Amino acid sequence: MSEFDITSLIKERAGENYDLHEQHVNRTLVKVLRTIGFDKVYARAKGSYLYDAEGNDYLDFLSGYGVYNIGRNHPLVAKAIKDVLDQDLSNMVQMDCALLSGLLAEKVVEITPEHLDAVFFCNSGAEAVEGALKFARGATGRKRILSLAGGYHGLTLGALSFTNNGNFQEGFGPLLPGAEKVGYGDLNELEDKLRQGDVAAFIAEPVQGKGVYWPEEDYFPQAQELCRKYGALFIMDEVQTGFGRTGKMWALEHWNLEPDILTMAKAISGGYVPAAAFVTRREIHQKVFNRLDRCVVHSTTFGRNNLAMTAGLATIHVLQQENLVANAAWAGKVIEEKLIELKARHELIQDIRVKGCMVAVEFGEPRSMKMKLAWKGIHAVDKGLFPQMIVTPLMTKHRVLTHVAGHNLDIIKALPPLIIGEPEINRFINGLDDVLQDCTRLPGPMWDFGRNLVQTAIKQRKSKKLAPA
Template structure:
């Protein structure tokens, strides 16, 4: 028998190259056009967002990120407490994720053949189900919103019901299905009509939930274990009650862990803080990407999955062209391995406990701090009307001028004077949310504690508050003139 070997063509041969090093240098291109950053966005993209950045003084031009830190065009270092809205749970440019992505590119994988299946996708699905062993199937998508859309479709197909139920102040995404379950009207205005069978109830209200479910028209109840907009916490028995009621009325219980999942709250899933909670679907995204390649996933029960993909001719009734691509799957695998190997969840729990204790101590000293809440490294610091007459008058005037303005008068000096990047937890919301990388160390915690303490103390000086308000107005005038 003749032993045949087939020579594999080189990349340069396949693509017509000579094999010489490529002159294509993206870093040089970005450096050359750095001064055009805001003008390019104003001309070709979202000019209003550029105006917002200039108005609040955040137009410093970040050029580098590593771990929980950012550097601007002047070389100043910042501590990032937004982490890309929770995407960078491992911090920016984590070496394990970078190495995984490089290995995929260097491996010349047969990516997205479509008439095949991905080994990496199977591995990532297996690792996710290990974290939720009461579920059996995984559907991959490209984002959290796209995963929510899939969950809506799956729930309707599985139950034959039209209704979807969500909570006030919820946020599940901005595509049409997920937008129909958005608890903030500012996101909905101008985009109607939305899905006609979407219904809203108060968060943490089991009586309202049972009343809505009693119609037996609700396919699924979507709930964030901790609400991102405001960092609203449930009662200790709420999720257990949700599970009981959903099972009683045949409604699918969907836990939206897009922001709370993968260690954010000091447990792998936020639902893990509560004994015996086993939703019918768990939706994840954000941190699963490792910050490089967008990826989302719906973890679900097999019976639900089988109602959707029930025959061979329906094997492709729902999908997405780029879902299960090898770069996204590799990023997910590397992220989950890193969370385990570097004890990321444990660090989030410990650092979160420390910071929550520090903020609660501040709340005892500063009358403007009305509440501190959260779990792990998902923390909300809420500001409210003070008791003293001078501060109360200032608070009322600021809130009359612009609801939620006081939160900006905390965020701006944190950014300008202490190089701490953070923002309020929602539109017109007086709560500042901390959503940092889960890799924070003790020095980072000291940076956070000292910065917030100094800014909050200064905010109790009414002249300082008015000075900050004047600064904000000056930024607005500057932005209008430059626009």
Template sequence: MSSEIIRKVKERSADNYGLHRQYINPQFVRVLEVIGFNRNYVGAEGAYLIDKNGKEVLDFLAGFGVYNIGRNHPYVAEVLKEVMEAKTASLVQMDVSPMCGMLAEKLASLAPGDLEAVFFTNSGTEGVEGALKFARQATGKHKLVHCDHAFHGLTLGSLSVNGNREFRERNEPLLPDCISVPFNDLEALENTLKGGDVGAFILETVQGKGVFIPDEAYLKGVRELCDRYGTLLIADEVQCGLGRTGKMFAVNHWDVKPDILVISKALSGGYIPVGAIITTRDIHSKVFDSMERCFAHSNTFGQNDLAMAAGLATLEIIEKENLVENAERIGNRIIDGLRELANRYEMLTEVRGIGLMTGMQFGEPKSMGLKASWKLLHKMNEDLFCQMITMPLLDRHDILTQVAGHGLDTVKILPPLTITEEDADKFLEAMDDVLKSAHSLTGSAWKTVKDLGVRTAKTA
């Protein structure tokens, strides 16, 4: 029996935005239309998207870090096809799957230290939820500490340790006794932990909103403080894990072992939602401490065979294609190139990067003409300036990027780990052109973004 779904999808492609406007999220469609990002992508392969006109777009967003191995990797697709043809006994529930055990075994071999007990989830936010529960049950302490500007997901538990006001508002009250401390501040952390009543300190090893990287001594200091005061350390590597930073896990850069490691996004190559909580056998056994509590934490789809097979295939690709090493090599090429551009363009004030996770920080210029336009733009909308970078990158150069977060003046790139030197150089040449335009008051960039501000205000 052949399906006609793909044929029907192609027939309805022209109505893509109308369907989403009517049935899903009309406000998001408005955003895409206002900033000119409504390209209607109909295909994808590797590091490139293909729009309805057949134009190739270099994807430096990678589904917010999902496509580390590139889009539609043929090996993962073939593995999934084989699993479906094998008609495996998936999700029996009252039995266990060999594929689940094999993926857990592989993750345990890659994870730092003695992290060997694995619980599979369907997403990063679900992984965070589970990690918080594990920490509370294992320690008997309910207080949780997180960092300012942290992003750990948007369900209520993970939102309680989310340091971004725009996500928390309209949802409070959240979980009680969730305390925020500044990132990279060991003194503030110790003052919060020294009462000995904190169950866990959760942090992104590299903060995704803005790409903030820990100081050299920070993570080792965090590890020491958590040990001293009996607090578990949860490393959220949903975005920065699985090769993204030039190491398999970002904690490897600082030789630190967390008590609980949370991963997701890139684990299945973008084919199937999947995530994992990786912890010590000691912590795991304090949660699942009897036969009666074998379901102390569970889900329905976490161990499904398609997700497990995709995870095994993805890890195989990461290793066989040397994608961790490629992320470090190409990432350094991009970071060095951007820092050279920062020496020439005053509004590019800082480049924060590690592997293929990079944030370009923009700041108020010193020259009078640019300074006046900068202030006017920020008075209109504090998030407008970065669209002066992302919009022409897509419109003129066919490169997809986006801002790193609200009110940060930061553009972030998360390309697939498969990108080549040619891809990196194409991006750097495009950035040079876009920055040149942004630094010329007579160019089209300022008019475009000011017009955008006016349109945004009218449609608000």
């Protein structure tokens, strides 16, 4: 029997990535990545950078959708995982209370608002949201749950019911009963719905991931008070914004909020192990686990596994010891200042929104006639194509990885790791400046690429029409 050697296997099959995924995984994603020039094969990663086999570096301003707050492959987290593996500890006995999950729970309680003192560990952001919603219903005995227009909370069926995006929801209905949308920033509508007295919870992202939006300064404090007034729980979904992303450990700190439940995931394990959690008040926790025969009424097999717990402890240590939350706040100010300068020079930039290392650049119809006609032509075919015309050359020409902020949004988004410094910021800003200058050249390579995107979109629409019902 031959030995299994993962190092040799990776070396022997390197470069087959996209062919393997086309055959056995998501072939539609493969087609998209090849179309937009993102079909890179990365050989390794470190800190703020990805590297291909030729050694070319790619500045990672996507961070795995916000997973790599401490940078990729942080050595301290890697060492902690190796050390715990070497101890051959018992793991996931299930009928026990393991040390590492207790230690991480203690740390989570230490770094979250002091009134939150009971933790549940799980595996993903969507699962954390599902648990928070389930606990809200269980603790209040109510069935309706409110969420904000434009919110994103995950793609499992329950979380999807509160992800107010038609593209994600299409084809998966009917969704969860009792899920209701509230207008963004509309306190009157929120109170009208809460006043009915059967709302279990109101869930919101402090900063919406799709587009990087946050409401007026008084909205969340008043929304929290309305929830208290009418007996609904207030849930802050910090799956993407948590662990320093916005320049605070938790984005809720920007408004001094005290939610009843706080969800977290993505950055909690440094990107090594799937991990997530939600933390709530003990009173709410005990209303769910309210009898001896209900001690596992909510459970998940892998939630408290040793590797995730170890990675979580090490990641929080890195965040604190390396002052990464403060660095995120500093980086955000620098990025914002430089983007304001770009906005003054480029008529395509309509707005910028920055909180720490959560960045959005929104584009709008230009004033010059030639540019305006090109803009309208692109949008007549597909409202979501233009930002891809920015994201793709940022990647192919400058090797800076960003992404489009959402469906039918003229917004690009950057989620850099919190470890970035001036070299990374300048590379992003200079690359964006260069790409926007290319946009002014008509005809030019940018608009040629846009025409190719349009042709692809038209072909896709035709194929849909020709497909059998």
